[in-house]
Structures are given as C-alpha cells and as structure tokens.
Amino acid sequence: MRPNPLRVLLTGAAGRLGQTVLPALRTRHDVRAVDLLPGPGVDEHVDLTTPGTCLRLFDGVQAVVHLAANPDPEADWDALLPANVLASHAVAQAAKDRGVPRLVLASSLQAMSGYPDEHQVRVEDPPRPANLYGATKAWVEALGSWVAATSSTTVVLLRIGNFSPSVPDPVMATPRDVAAWLSLDPPPRFEQRTARAC
Numbered sequence: 001m002r003p004n005p006l007r008v009l010l011t012g013a014a015g016r017l018g019q020t021v022l023p024a025l026r027t028r029h030d031v032r033a034v035d036l037l038p039g040p041g042v043d044e045h046v047d048l049t050t051p052g053t054c055l056r057l058f059d060g061v062q063a064v065v066h067l068a069a070n071p072d073p074e075a076d077w078d079a080l081l082p083a084n085v086l087a088s089h090a091v092a093q094a095a096k097d098r099g100v101p102r103l104v105l106a107s108s109l110q111a112m113s114g115y116p117d118e119h120q121v122r123v124e125d126p127p128r129p130a131n132l133y134g135a136t137k138a139w140v141e142a143l144g145s146w147v148a149a150t151s152s153t154t155v156v157l158l159r160i161g162n163f164s165p166s167v168p169d170p171v172m173a174t175p176r177d178v179a180a181w182l183s184l185d186p187p188p189r190f191e192q193r194t195a196r197a198c
C-alpha cells in the first residue's frame, strides 16, 4: 500500500470488474468492498437502493468507485431500475451530501452505441444510446455531471468497453464488440487506471 492511502469504497466488488479492480485498488488504498452478493474480498453485503445505506457507507470516505449495476445491454426497465437508476442516484446524492472528494462512475460504450459505425465518437459528442441499458449509463453520466457542477466532489467517468476473460465469438460478435474487447491477456490497464482515478 502506498504511503497515506486513501479510504476508498468500492461498490459491485463481487462482480467481474469489481473482482479485477479490487486487488489493484488494495495495493494502493484502504478499500472497503461492498456488494449485494458475496464474493472474495467483499467486506459487507448491502443493497445500495436501501435508504440511508450510501450515506452510512460514505461517511469519512475519500473516494467512491461505483461499479454496481446490471451490465446487460438487453435488460428491460424492471431489471435496470434498481441498480442502474435508483442506486446510481443514491450514490450520487450521498457523495454530494457527504462531501466525498472523488467519485468514480462506471459508464459504458453502450451510452454511445446509437452512432453509426463510421462515426468516430469524440468525448464532446452527446450520449446516443441504442438500448435502454445505454440510456441508464447516459443517466449515470448525467448524474456525474450534476455532482461535479453542484458540489466539491470531483468526478471521473469511465466509459468501459466489452470486458470479458475470453475472446468474443468471431461468429456471434459484431465488429464493434471485437473492437471494444478489453482483454485480460496481456493484463488490461483498466484496473490500474481505476486505482489511479481515486
């Protein structure tokens, strides 16, 4: 752990990205890892949609890395509402209310998937999702902008590609899925960048 480690709260720690990020975060920071479900290294099982949970968890925390969500691009509204809409709002509101210095939010390339393939997406382009999941990630990005504009909290938004331990199926996957693939071999720098984002 580095000298003067930060107190970091990681949500979604039992998930695919959470399990990848957690060891790297713990080499640098003092991390409390939470998730709805159990998993290696998870300190506490919490439902982030439960009132007051985020306020309690964020007390005294210097950075929040919020990965908890339903990551399914084909999920319907009922499946997306709790984690992607309500929990993301609870996280953003609690970060503001607790004056958390740094908030790191997980967005997705799906927030931009409505652009035609030949369009080179730039950071200044507005979100254009092609599915409801992508729309919830545009909501997460809007929450991040709201927090940054109205509080002392600084916000980092990660627009994550297609994270999978195995190569996308060349028959089933679209060229876009293959282009967005984040490989584990060689190790992705995603987890190191997430650790540095705190």
Ligand SMILES: NC(=O)c1ccc[n+]([C@@H]2O[C@H](COP(=O)([O-])OP(=O)(O)OC[C@H]3O[C@@H](n4cnc5c(N)ncnc54)[C@H](O)[C@@H]3O)[C@@H](O)[C@H]2O)c1
Pocket (backbone or CB within 6 Å): 011, 012, 013, 014, 015, 016, 017, 018, 034, 035, 036, 037, 046, 047, 048, 049, 066, 067, 068, 069, 070, 071, 082, 083, 087, 106, 107, 108, 109, 159, 160, 161, 162, 163, 164
């Ligand atoms: N995996 C990818 O390819 C990919 C791509 C782009 C963006 N993302 C984003 O990255 C983040 C992590 O994705 P992942 O693939 O690790 O997903 P995952 O489903 O493996 O992990 C998400 C975790 O969030 C937890 N969670 C869900 N609802 C919760 C709640 N109400 N309270 C507490 N915890 C809750 C789940 O239990 C799960 O362990 C998500 O925000 C996802 O939208 C993922």
